[in-house]
Amino acid sequence: METMTETIELEDAYQVATYKKFPFALERGEDVWVYTTDGRRFLDLYGGHAVVSTGHSHPRIVEAIHSQANRLIFYSNLVYSDVRARAATKLIQIAPELLSKVFFVNSGTEANESAMKTARMLTERKKIISFEGAFHGRTPGSLAACGLPKYSQGVAPMLDGHIRAPFGDSSAVEKLIDDDTAAVILEPIQSMAGVIMAGRDFYHDLRDICDAAGAMLIYDEVQTGMGRTGEFFFAGRDGVVPDMITLAKGIASGVPMGAVLMTEAIAGEIKTGDLGTTFGGGMIASAALEATVDVICDEGLLDNVRENSLYLKAELKELPAVEEVRGLGYLLGLTFKSGDAKPYQAGLLDRNIITGVADDTRVLRLLPPLTLKKPEIDLFINALSDIA
């Protein structure tokens, strides 16, 4: 096996240099821990990029993938499949009641493209309203809905028909929406922007405004979905249910998978061939999704997130260097009295803890596996207070 230096040299030599990487190579992971090829152990509070919901290489996910791979690795949606059927059933069982159908895809951006395309097809309208600060992915439709300008620099022309409102301002949406608006799309908590939540009324107002205008409401729950907020979905909170939810990241514990959940009414209007993707709902991804839902339920991970997030937030608020802690569950953003979050990210990395930053460089983001418990939270708090 390559040494860490060799691995880094090979990736740098042959992979397109589009990612800013941590300066180490990982060899294995276990729950909230990852191990480098040279034997260093890191506490992963970034959850493999908000992906490893059930922790790294959870034995039940490994077993589900392994046994499915032995039976059948892949066949497309041209055939029926027991494991896909179970995965779809499980996902719909945990979804808000009105969302009773799923279209499987492979990534967050593909889920958003599919949801926006569906809205445009079914309403026969062109406009999509999104929000300043939003991140929805990097393919043309999702990119056009992004409200963080750096992602679309140099890629003109952007797709037509996308307009943006300030996040949290429902009266702005009311002014922009009209009878050519197909959908309003939002991250219920804007993660990349710096973990920003709107006031409670905003979500209610958007539902009412969309209903009045005949537009669809789409929640991009690529980050907030699958338990990260302490509930399976942000949708349903305070009784507000969108017409579609898009999912990816944590839904299959790290096997690439995305999904669009939608109402029966929307699904009923989609005709054969309107949507499609070769790999969507593949057997390995489906097995991983099924096992992910089972693990979250059987191990009480939603309770774990709710309880320990409160503990984590309370401990953070005690630290003199911390200015603000925002977000829900295990989607948290911290700001510091001294400003820039980068020195804290670097200091934590020196102390063997991986965290994330955000588009807003004052924000340190925590997106740990849903399995994170008190002892590791204490390690993090001690390390942070050591820096502060």
Ligand SMILES: Cc1ncc(COP(=O)(O)O)c(C=O)c1O
């Ligand atoms: C809220 C949100 N939507 C969409 C995406 C795009 O997902 P993917 O990278 O799987 O295309 C991301 C990725 O970070 C995201 O955070």
